[in-house]
Amino acid sequence: MTPDELRACEVIDALIRQNRSFALWRIPGESPRFAMQTSGFARLLYNIEELDGQSGFVIAPFHVSEQHPIVLIRPDIRELPLDKGEDVPCSGNKSFTLMEQKFHARETKVPCKGNLKEDYNRRFNSFIEPLRRKQFEKLVLSRSQTIPAGKADFSPAAAFHKAIRRYKYSYVYLCHTPATGTWLGCTPEIILSGEKGEWHTVALAGTQPLQNGELPTEWDDKNREEQEYVAFYIRKQLQALGIKPTETAPAPVRAGELSHLKSDFSFPLPDNKKLGDLLERLHPTPAVCGLPKEETYRFIRENEGYDRSYYSGFIGWLAPEEKSDLYVNLRCMNILADAFVLYAGGGILASSETESEWLETEAKMQTMMHLILDF
Numbered sequence: 001m002t003p004d005e006l007r008a009c010e011v012i013d014a015l016i017r018q019n020r021s022f023a024l025w026r027i028p029g030e031s032p033r034f035a036m037q038t039s040g041f042a043r044l045l046y047n048i049e050e051l052d053g054q055s056g057f058v059i060a061p062f063h064v065s066e067q068h069p070i071v072l073i074r075p076d077i078r079e080l081p082l083d084k085g086e087d088v089p090c091s092g093n094k095s096f097t098l099m100e101q102k103f104h105a106r107e108t109k110v111p112c113k114g115n116l117k118e119d120y121n122r123r124f125n126s127f128i129e130p131l132r133r134k135q136f137e138k139l140v141l142s143r144s145q146t147i148p149a150g151k152a153d154f155s156p157a158a159a160f161h162k163a164i165r166r167y168k169y170s171y172v173y174l175c176h177t178p179a180t181g182t183w184l185g186c187t188p189e190i191i192l193s194g195e196k197g198e199w200h201t202v203a204l205a206g207t208q209p210l211q212n213g214e215l216p217t218e219w220d221d222k223n224r225e226e227q228e229y230v231a232f233y234i235r236k237q238l239q240a241l242g243i244k245p246t247e248t249a250p251a252p253v254r255a256g257e258l259s260h261l262k263s264d265f266s267f268p269l270p271d272n273k274k275l276g277d278l279l280e281r282l283h284p285t286p287a288v289c290g291l292p293k294e295e296t297y298r299f300i301r302e303n304e305g306y307d308r309s310y311y312s313g314f315i316g317w318l319a320p321e322e323k324s325d326l327y328v329n330l331r332c333m334n335i336l337a338d339a340f341v342l343y344a345g346g347g348i349l350a351s352s353e354t355e356s357e358w359l360e361t362e363a364k365m366q367t368m369m370h371l372i373l374d375f
């Protein structure tokens, strides 16, 4: 790292210690951006529609609750306060006490790998059953894994810098608020991006490792079907709003050492003040939830056995008057005082097999594992 980058990392890590509300993000092919709220608490919302007409950096959970609200960071400053360092104006937020760090760490139990796999297999069996009975067409089963921090001096900012170099084709972010704690992720999946009359979303699903660093050319029926469920759902949601998108054929894209099938949807929007309504319709897509939406959304919450928190929610810059870039929060982790909580999941169809689905979650977790293991 250059001296300037090192200095930037020190400032960013200090903002986390001071419990500020800020986000740092890098859209693929662009330079990193920064936004921070310098006074008061970041706004908490309990309905996605409440995002209509709002702007700022958003972090929304898989399922909104008292414990996991939607958080909207007001961008009081857009430049990293390099000169001022620790003296950024701030009221309302206070530094983390040890107690609060422990509070954020309350979900931290470190089960051994054998138990994790047994637990996953049990969940898999309860997920495959309604699929085989044809009650549902698709379900996404996910899990979390807690990795104790090896050393006390882990730098989230240095991990962000490592991520932007390593994951060129992903959206990389680091976000901290008192309500959410610290999250870092590298996601390949747009939920909504665009400006003025031109908007964009994607149907992304199906997973294979890269083959000798290259995109796979063969995709089996199961992967294609998984992706088509997402495309079908997006078509239907847009249609219900009277939107006629143009759609591309599914094609493989890169996400770290993995590849997924993606089709792009482009469309005009009659009213940019209604982005919350559109997000409410899109989230959660069958890439992270299932089909039919409402039934599988409930089934997952009742049967997955843990709270997804901000994993598989959405994050990013919301700006109806300029360009918005919102992504599905995948390949991410919650950084705690003494541990990392990593998350990953995968689409299950009636034909799915436990072992290969487990290995898929392992492969997806490697995205974050690469950022924490060499520290």
Ligand SMILES: C=C(O[C@@H]1C=C(C(=O)O)C=C[C@H]1O)C(=O)O
Binding pocket: 140, 142, 189, 204, 205, 206, 207, 226, 260, 287, 288, 330, 331, 343, 344, 345, 346, 347, 348, 364
């Ligand atoms: C659910 C995740 O990823 C999603 C599920 C995929 C799949 O089932 O093949 C592929 C990409 C994402 O849409 C995850 O990364 O945790």
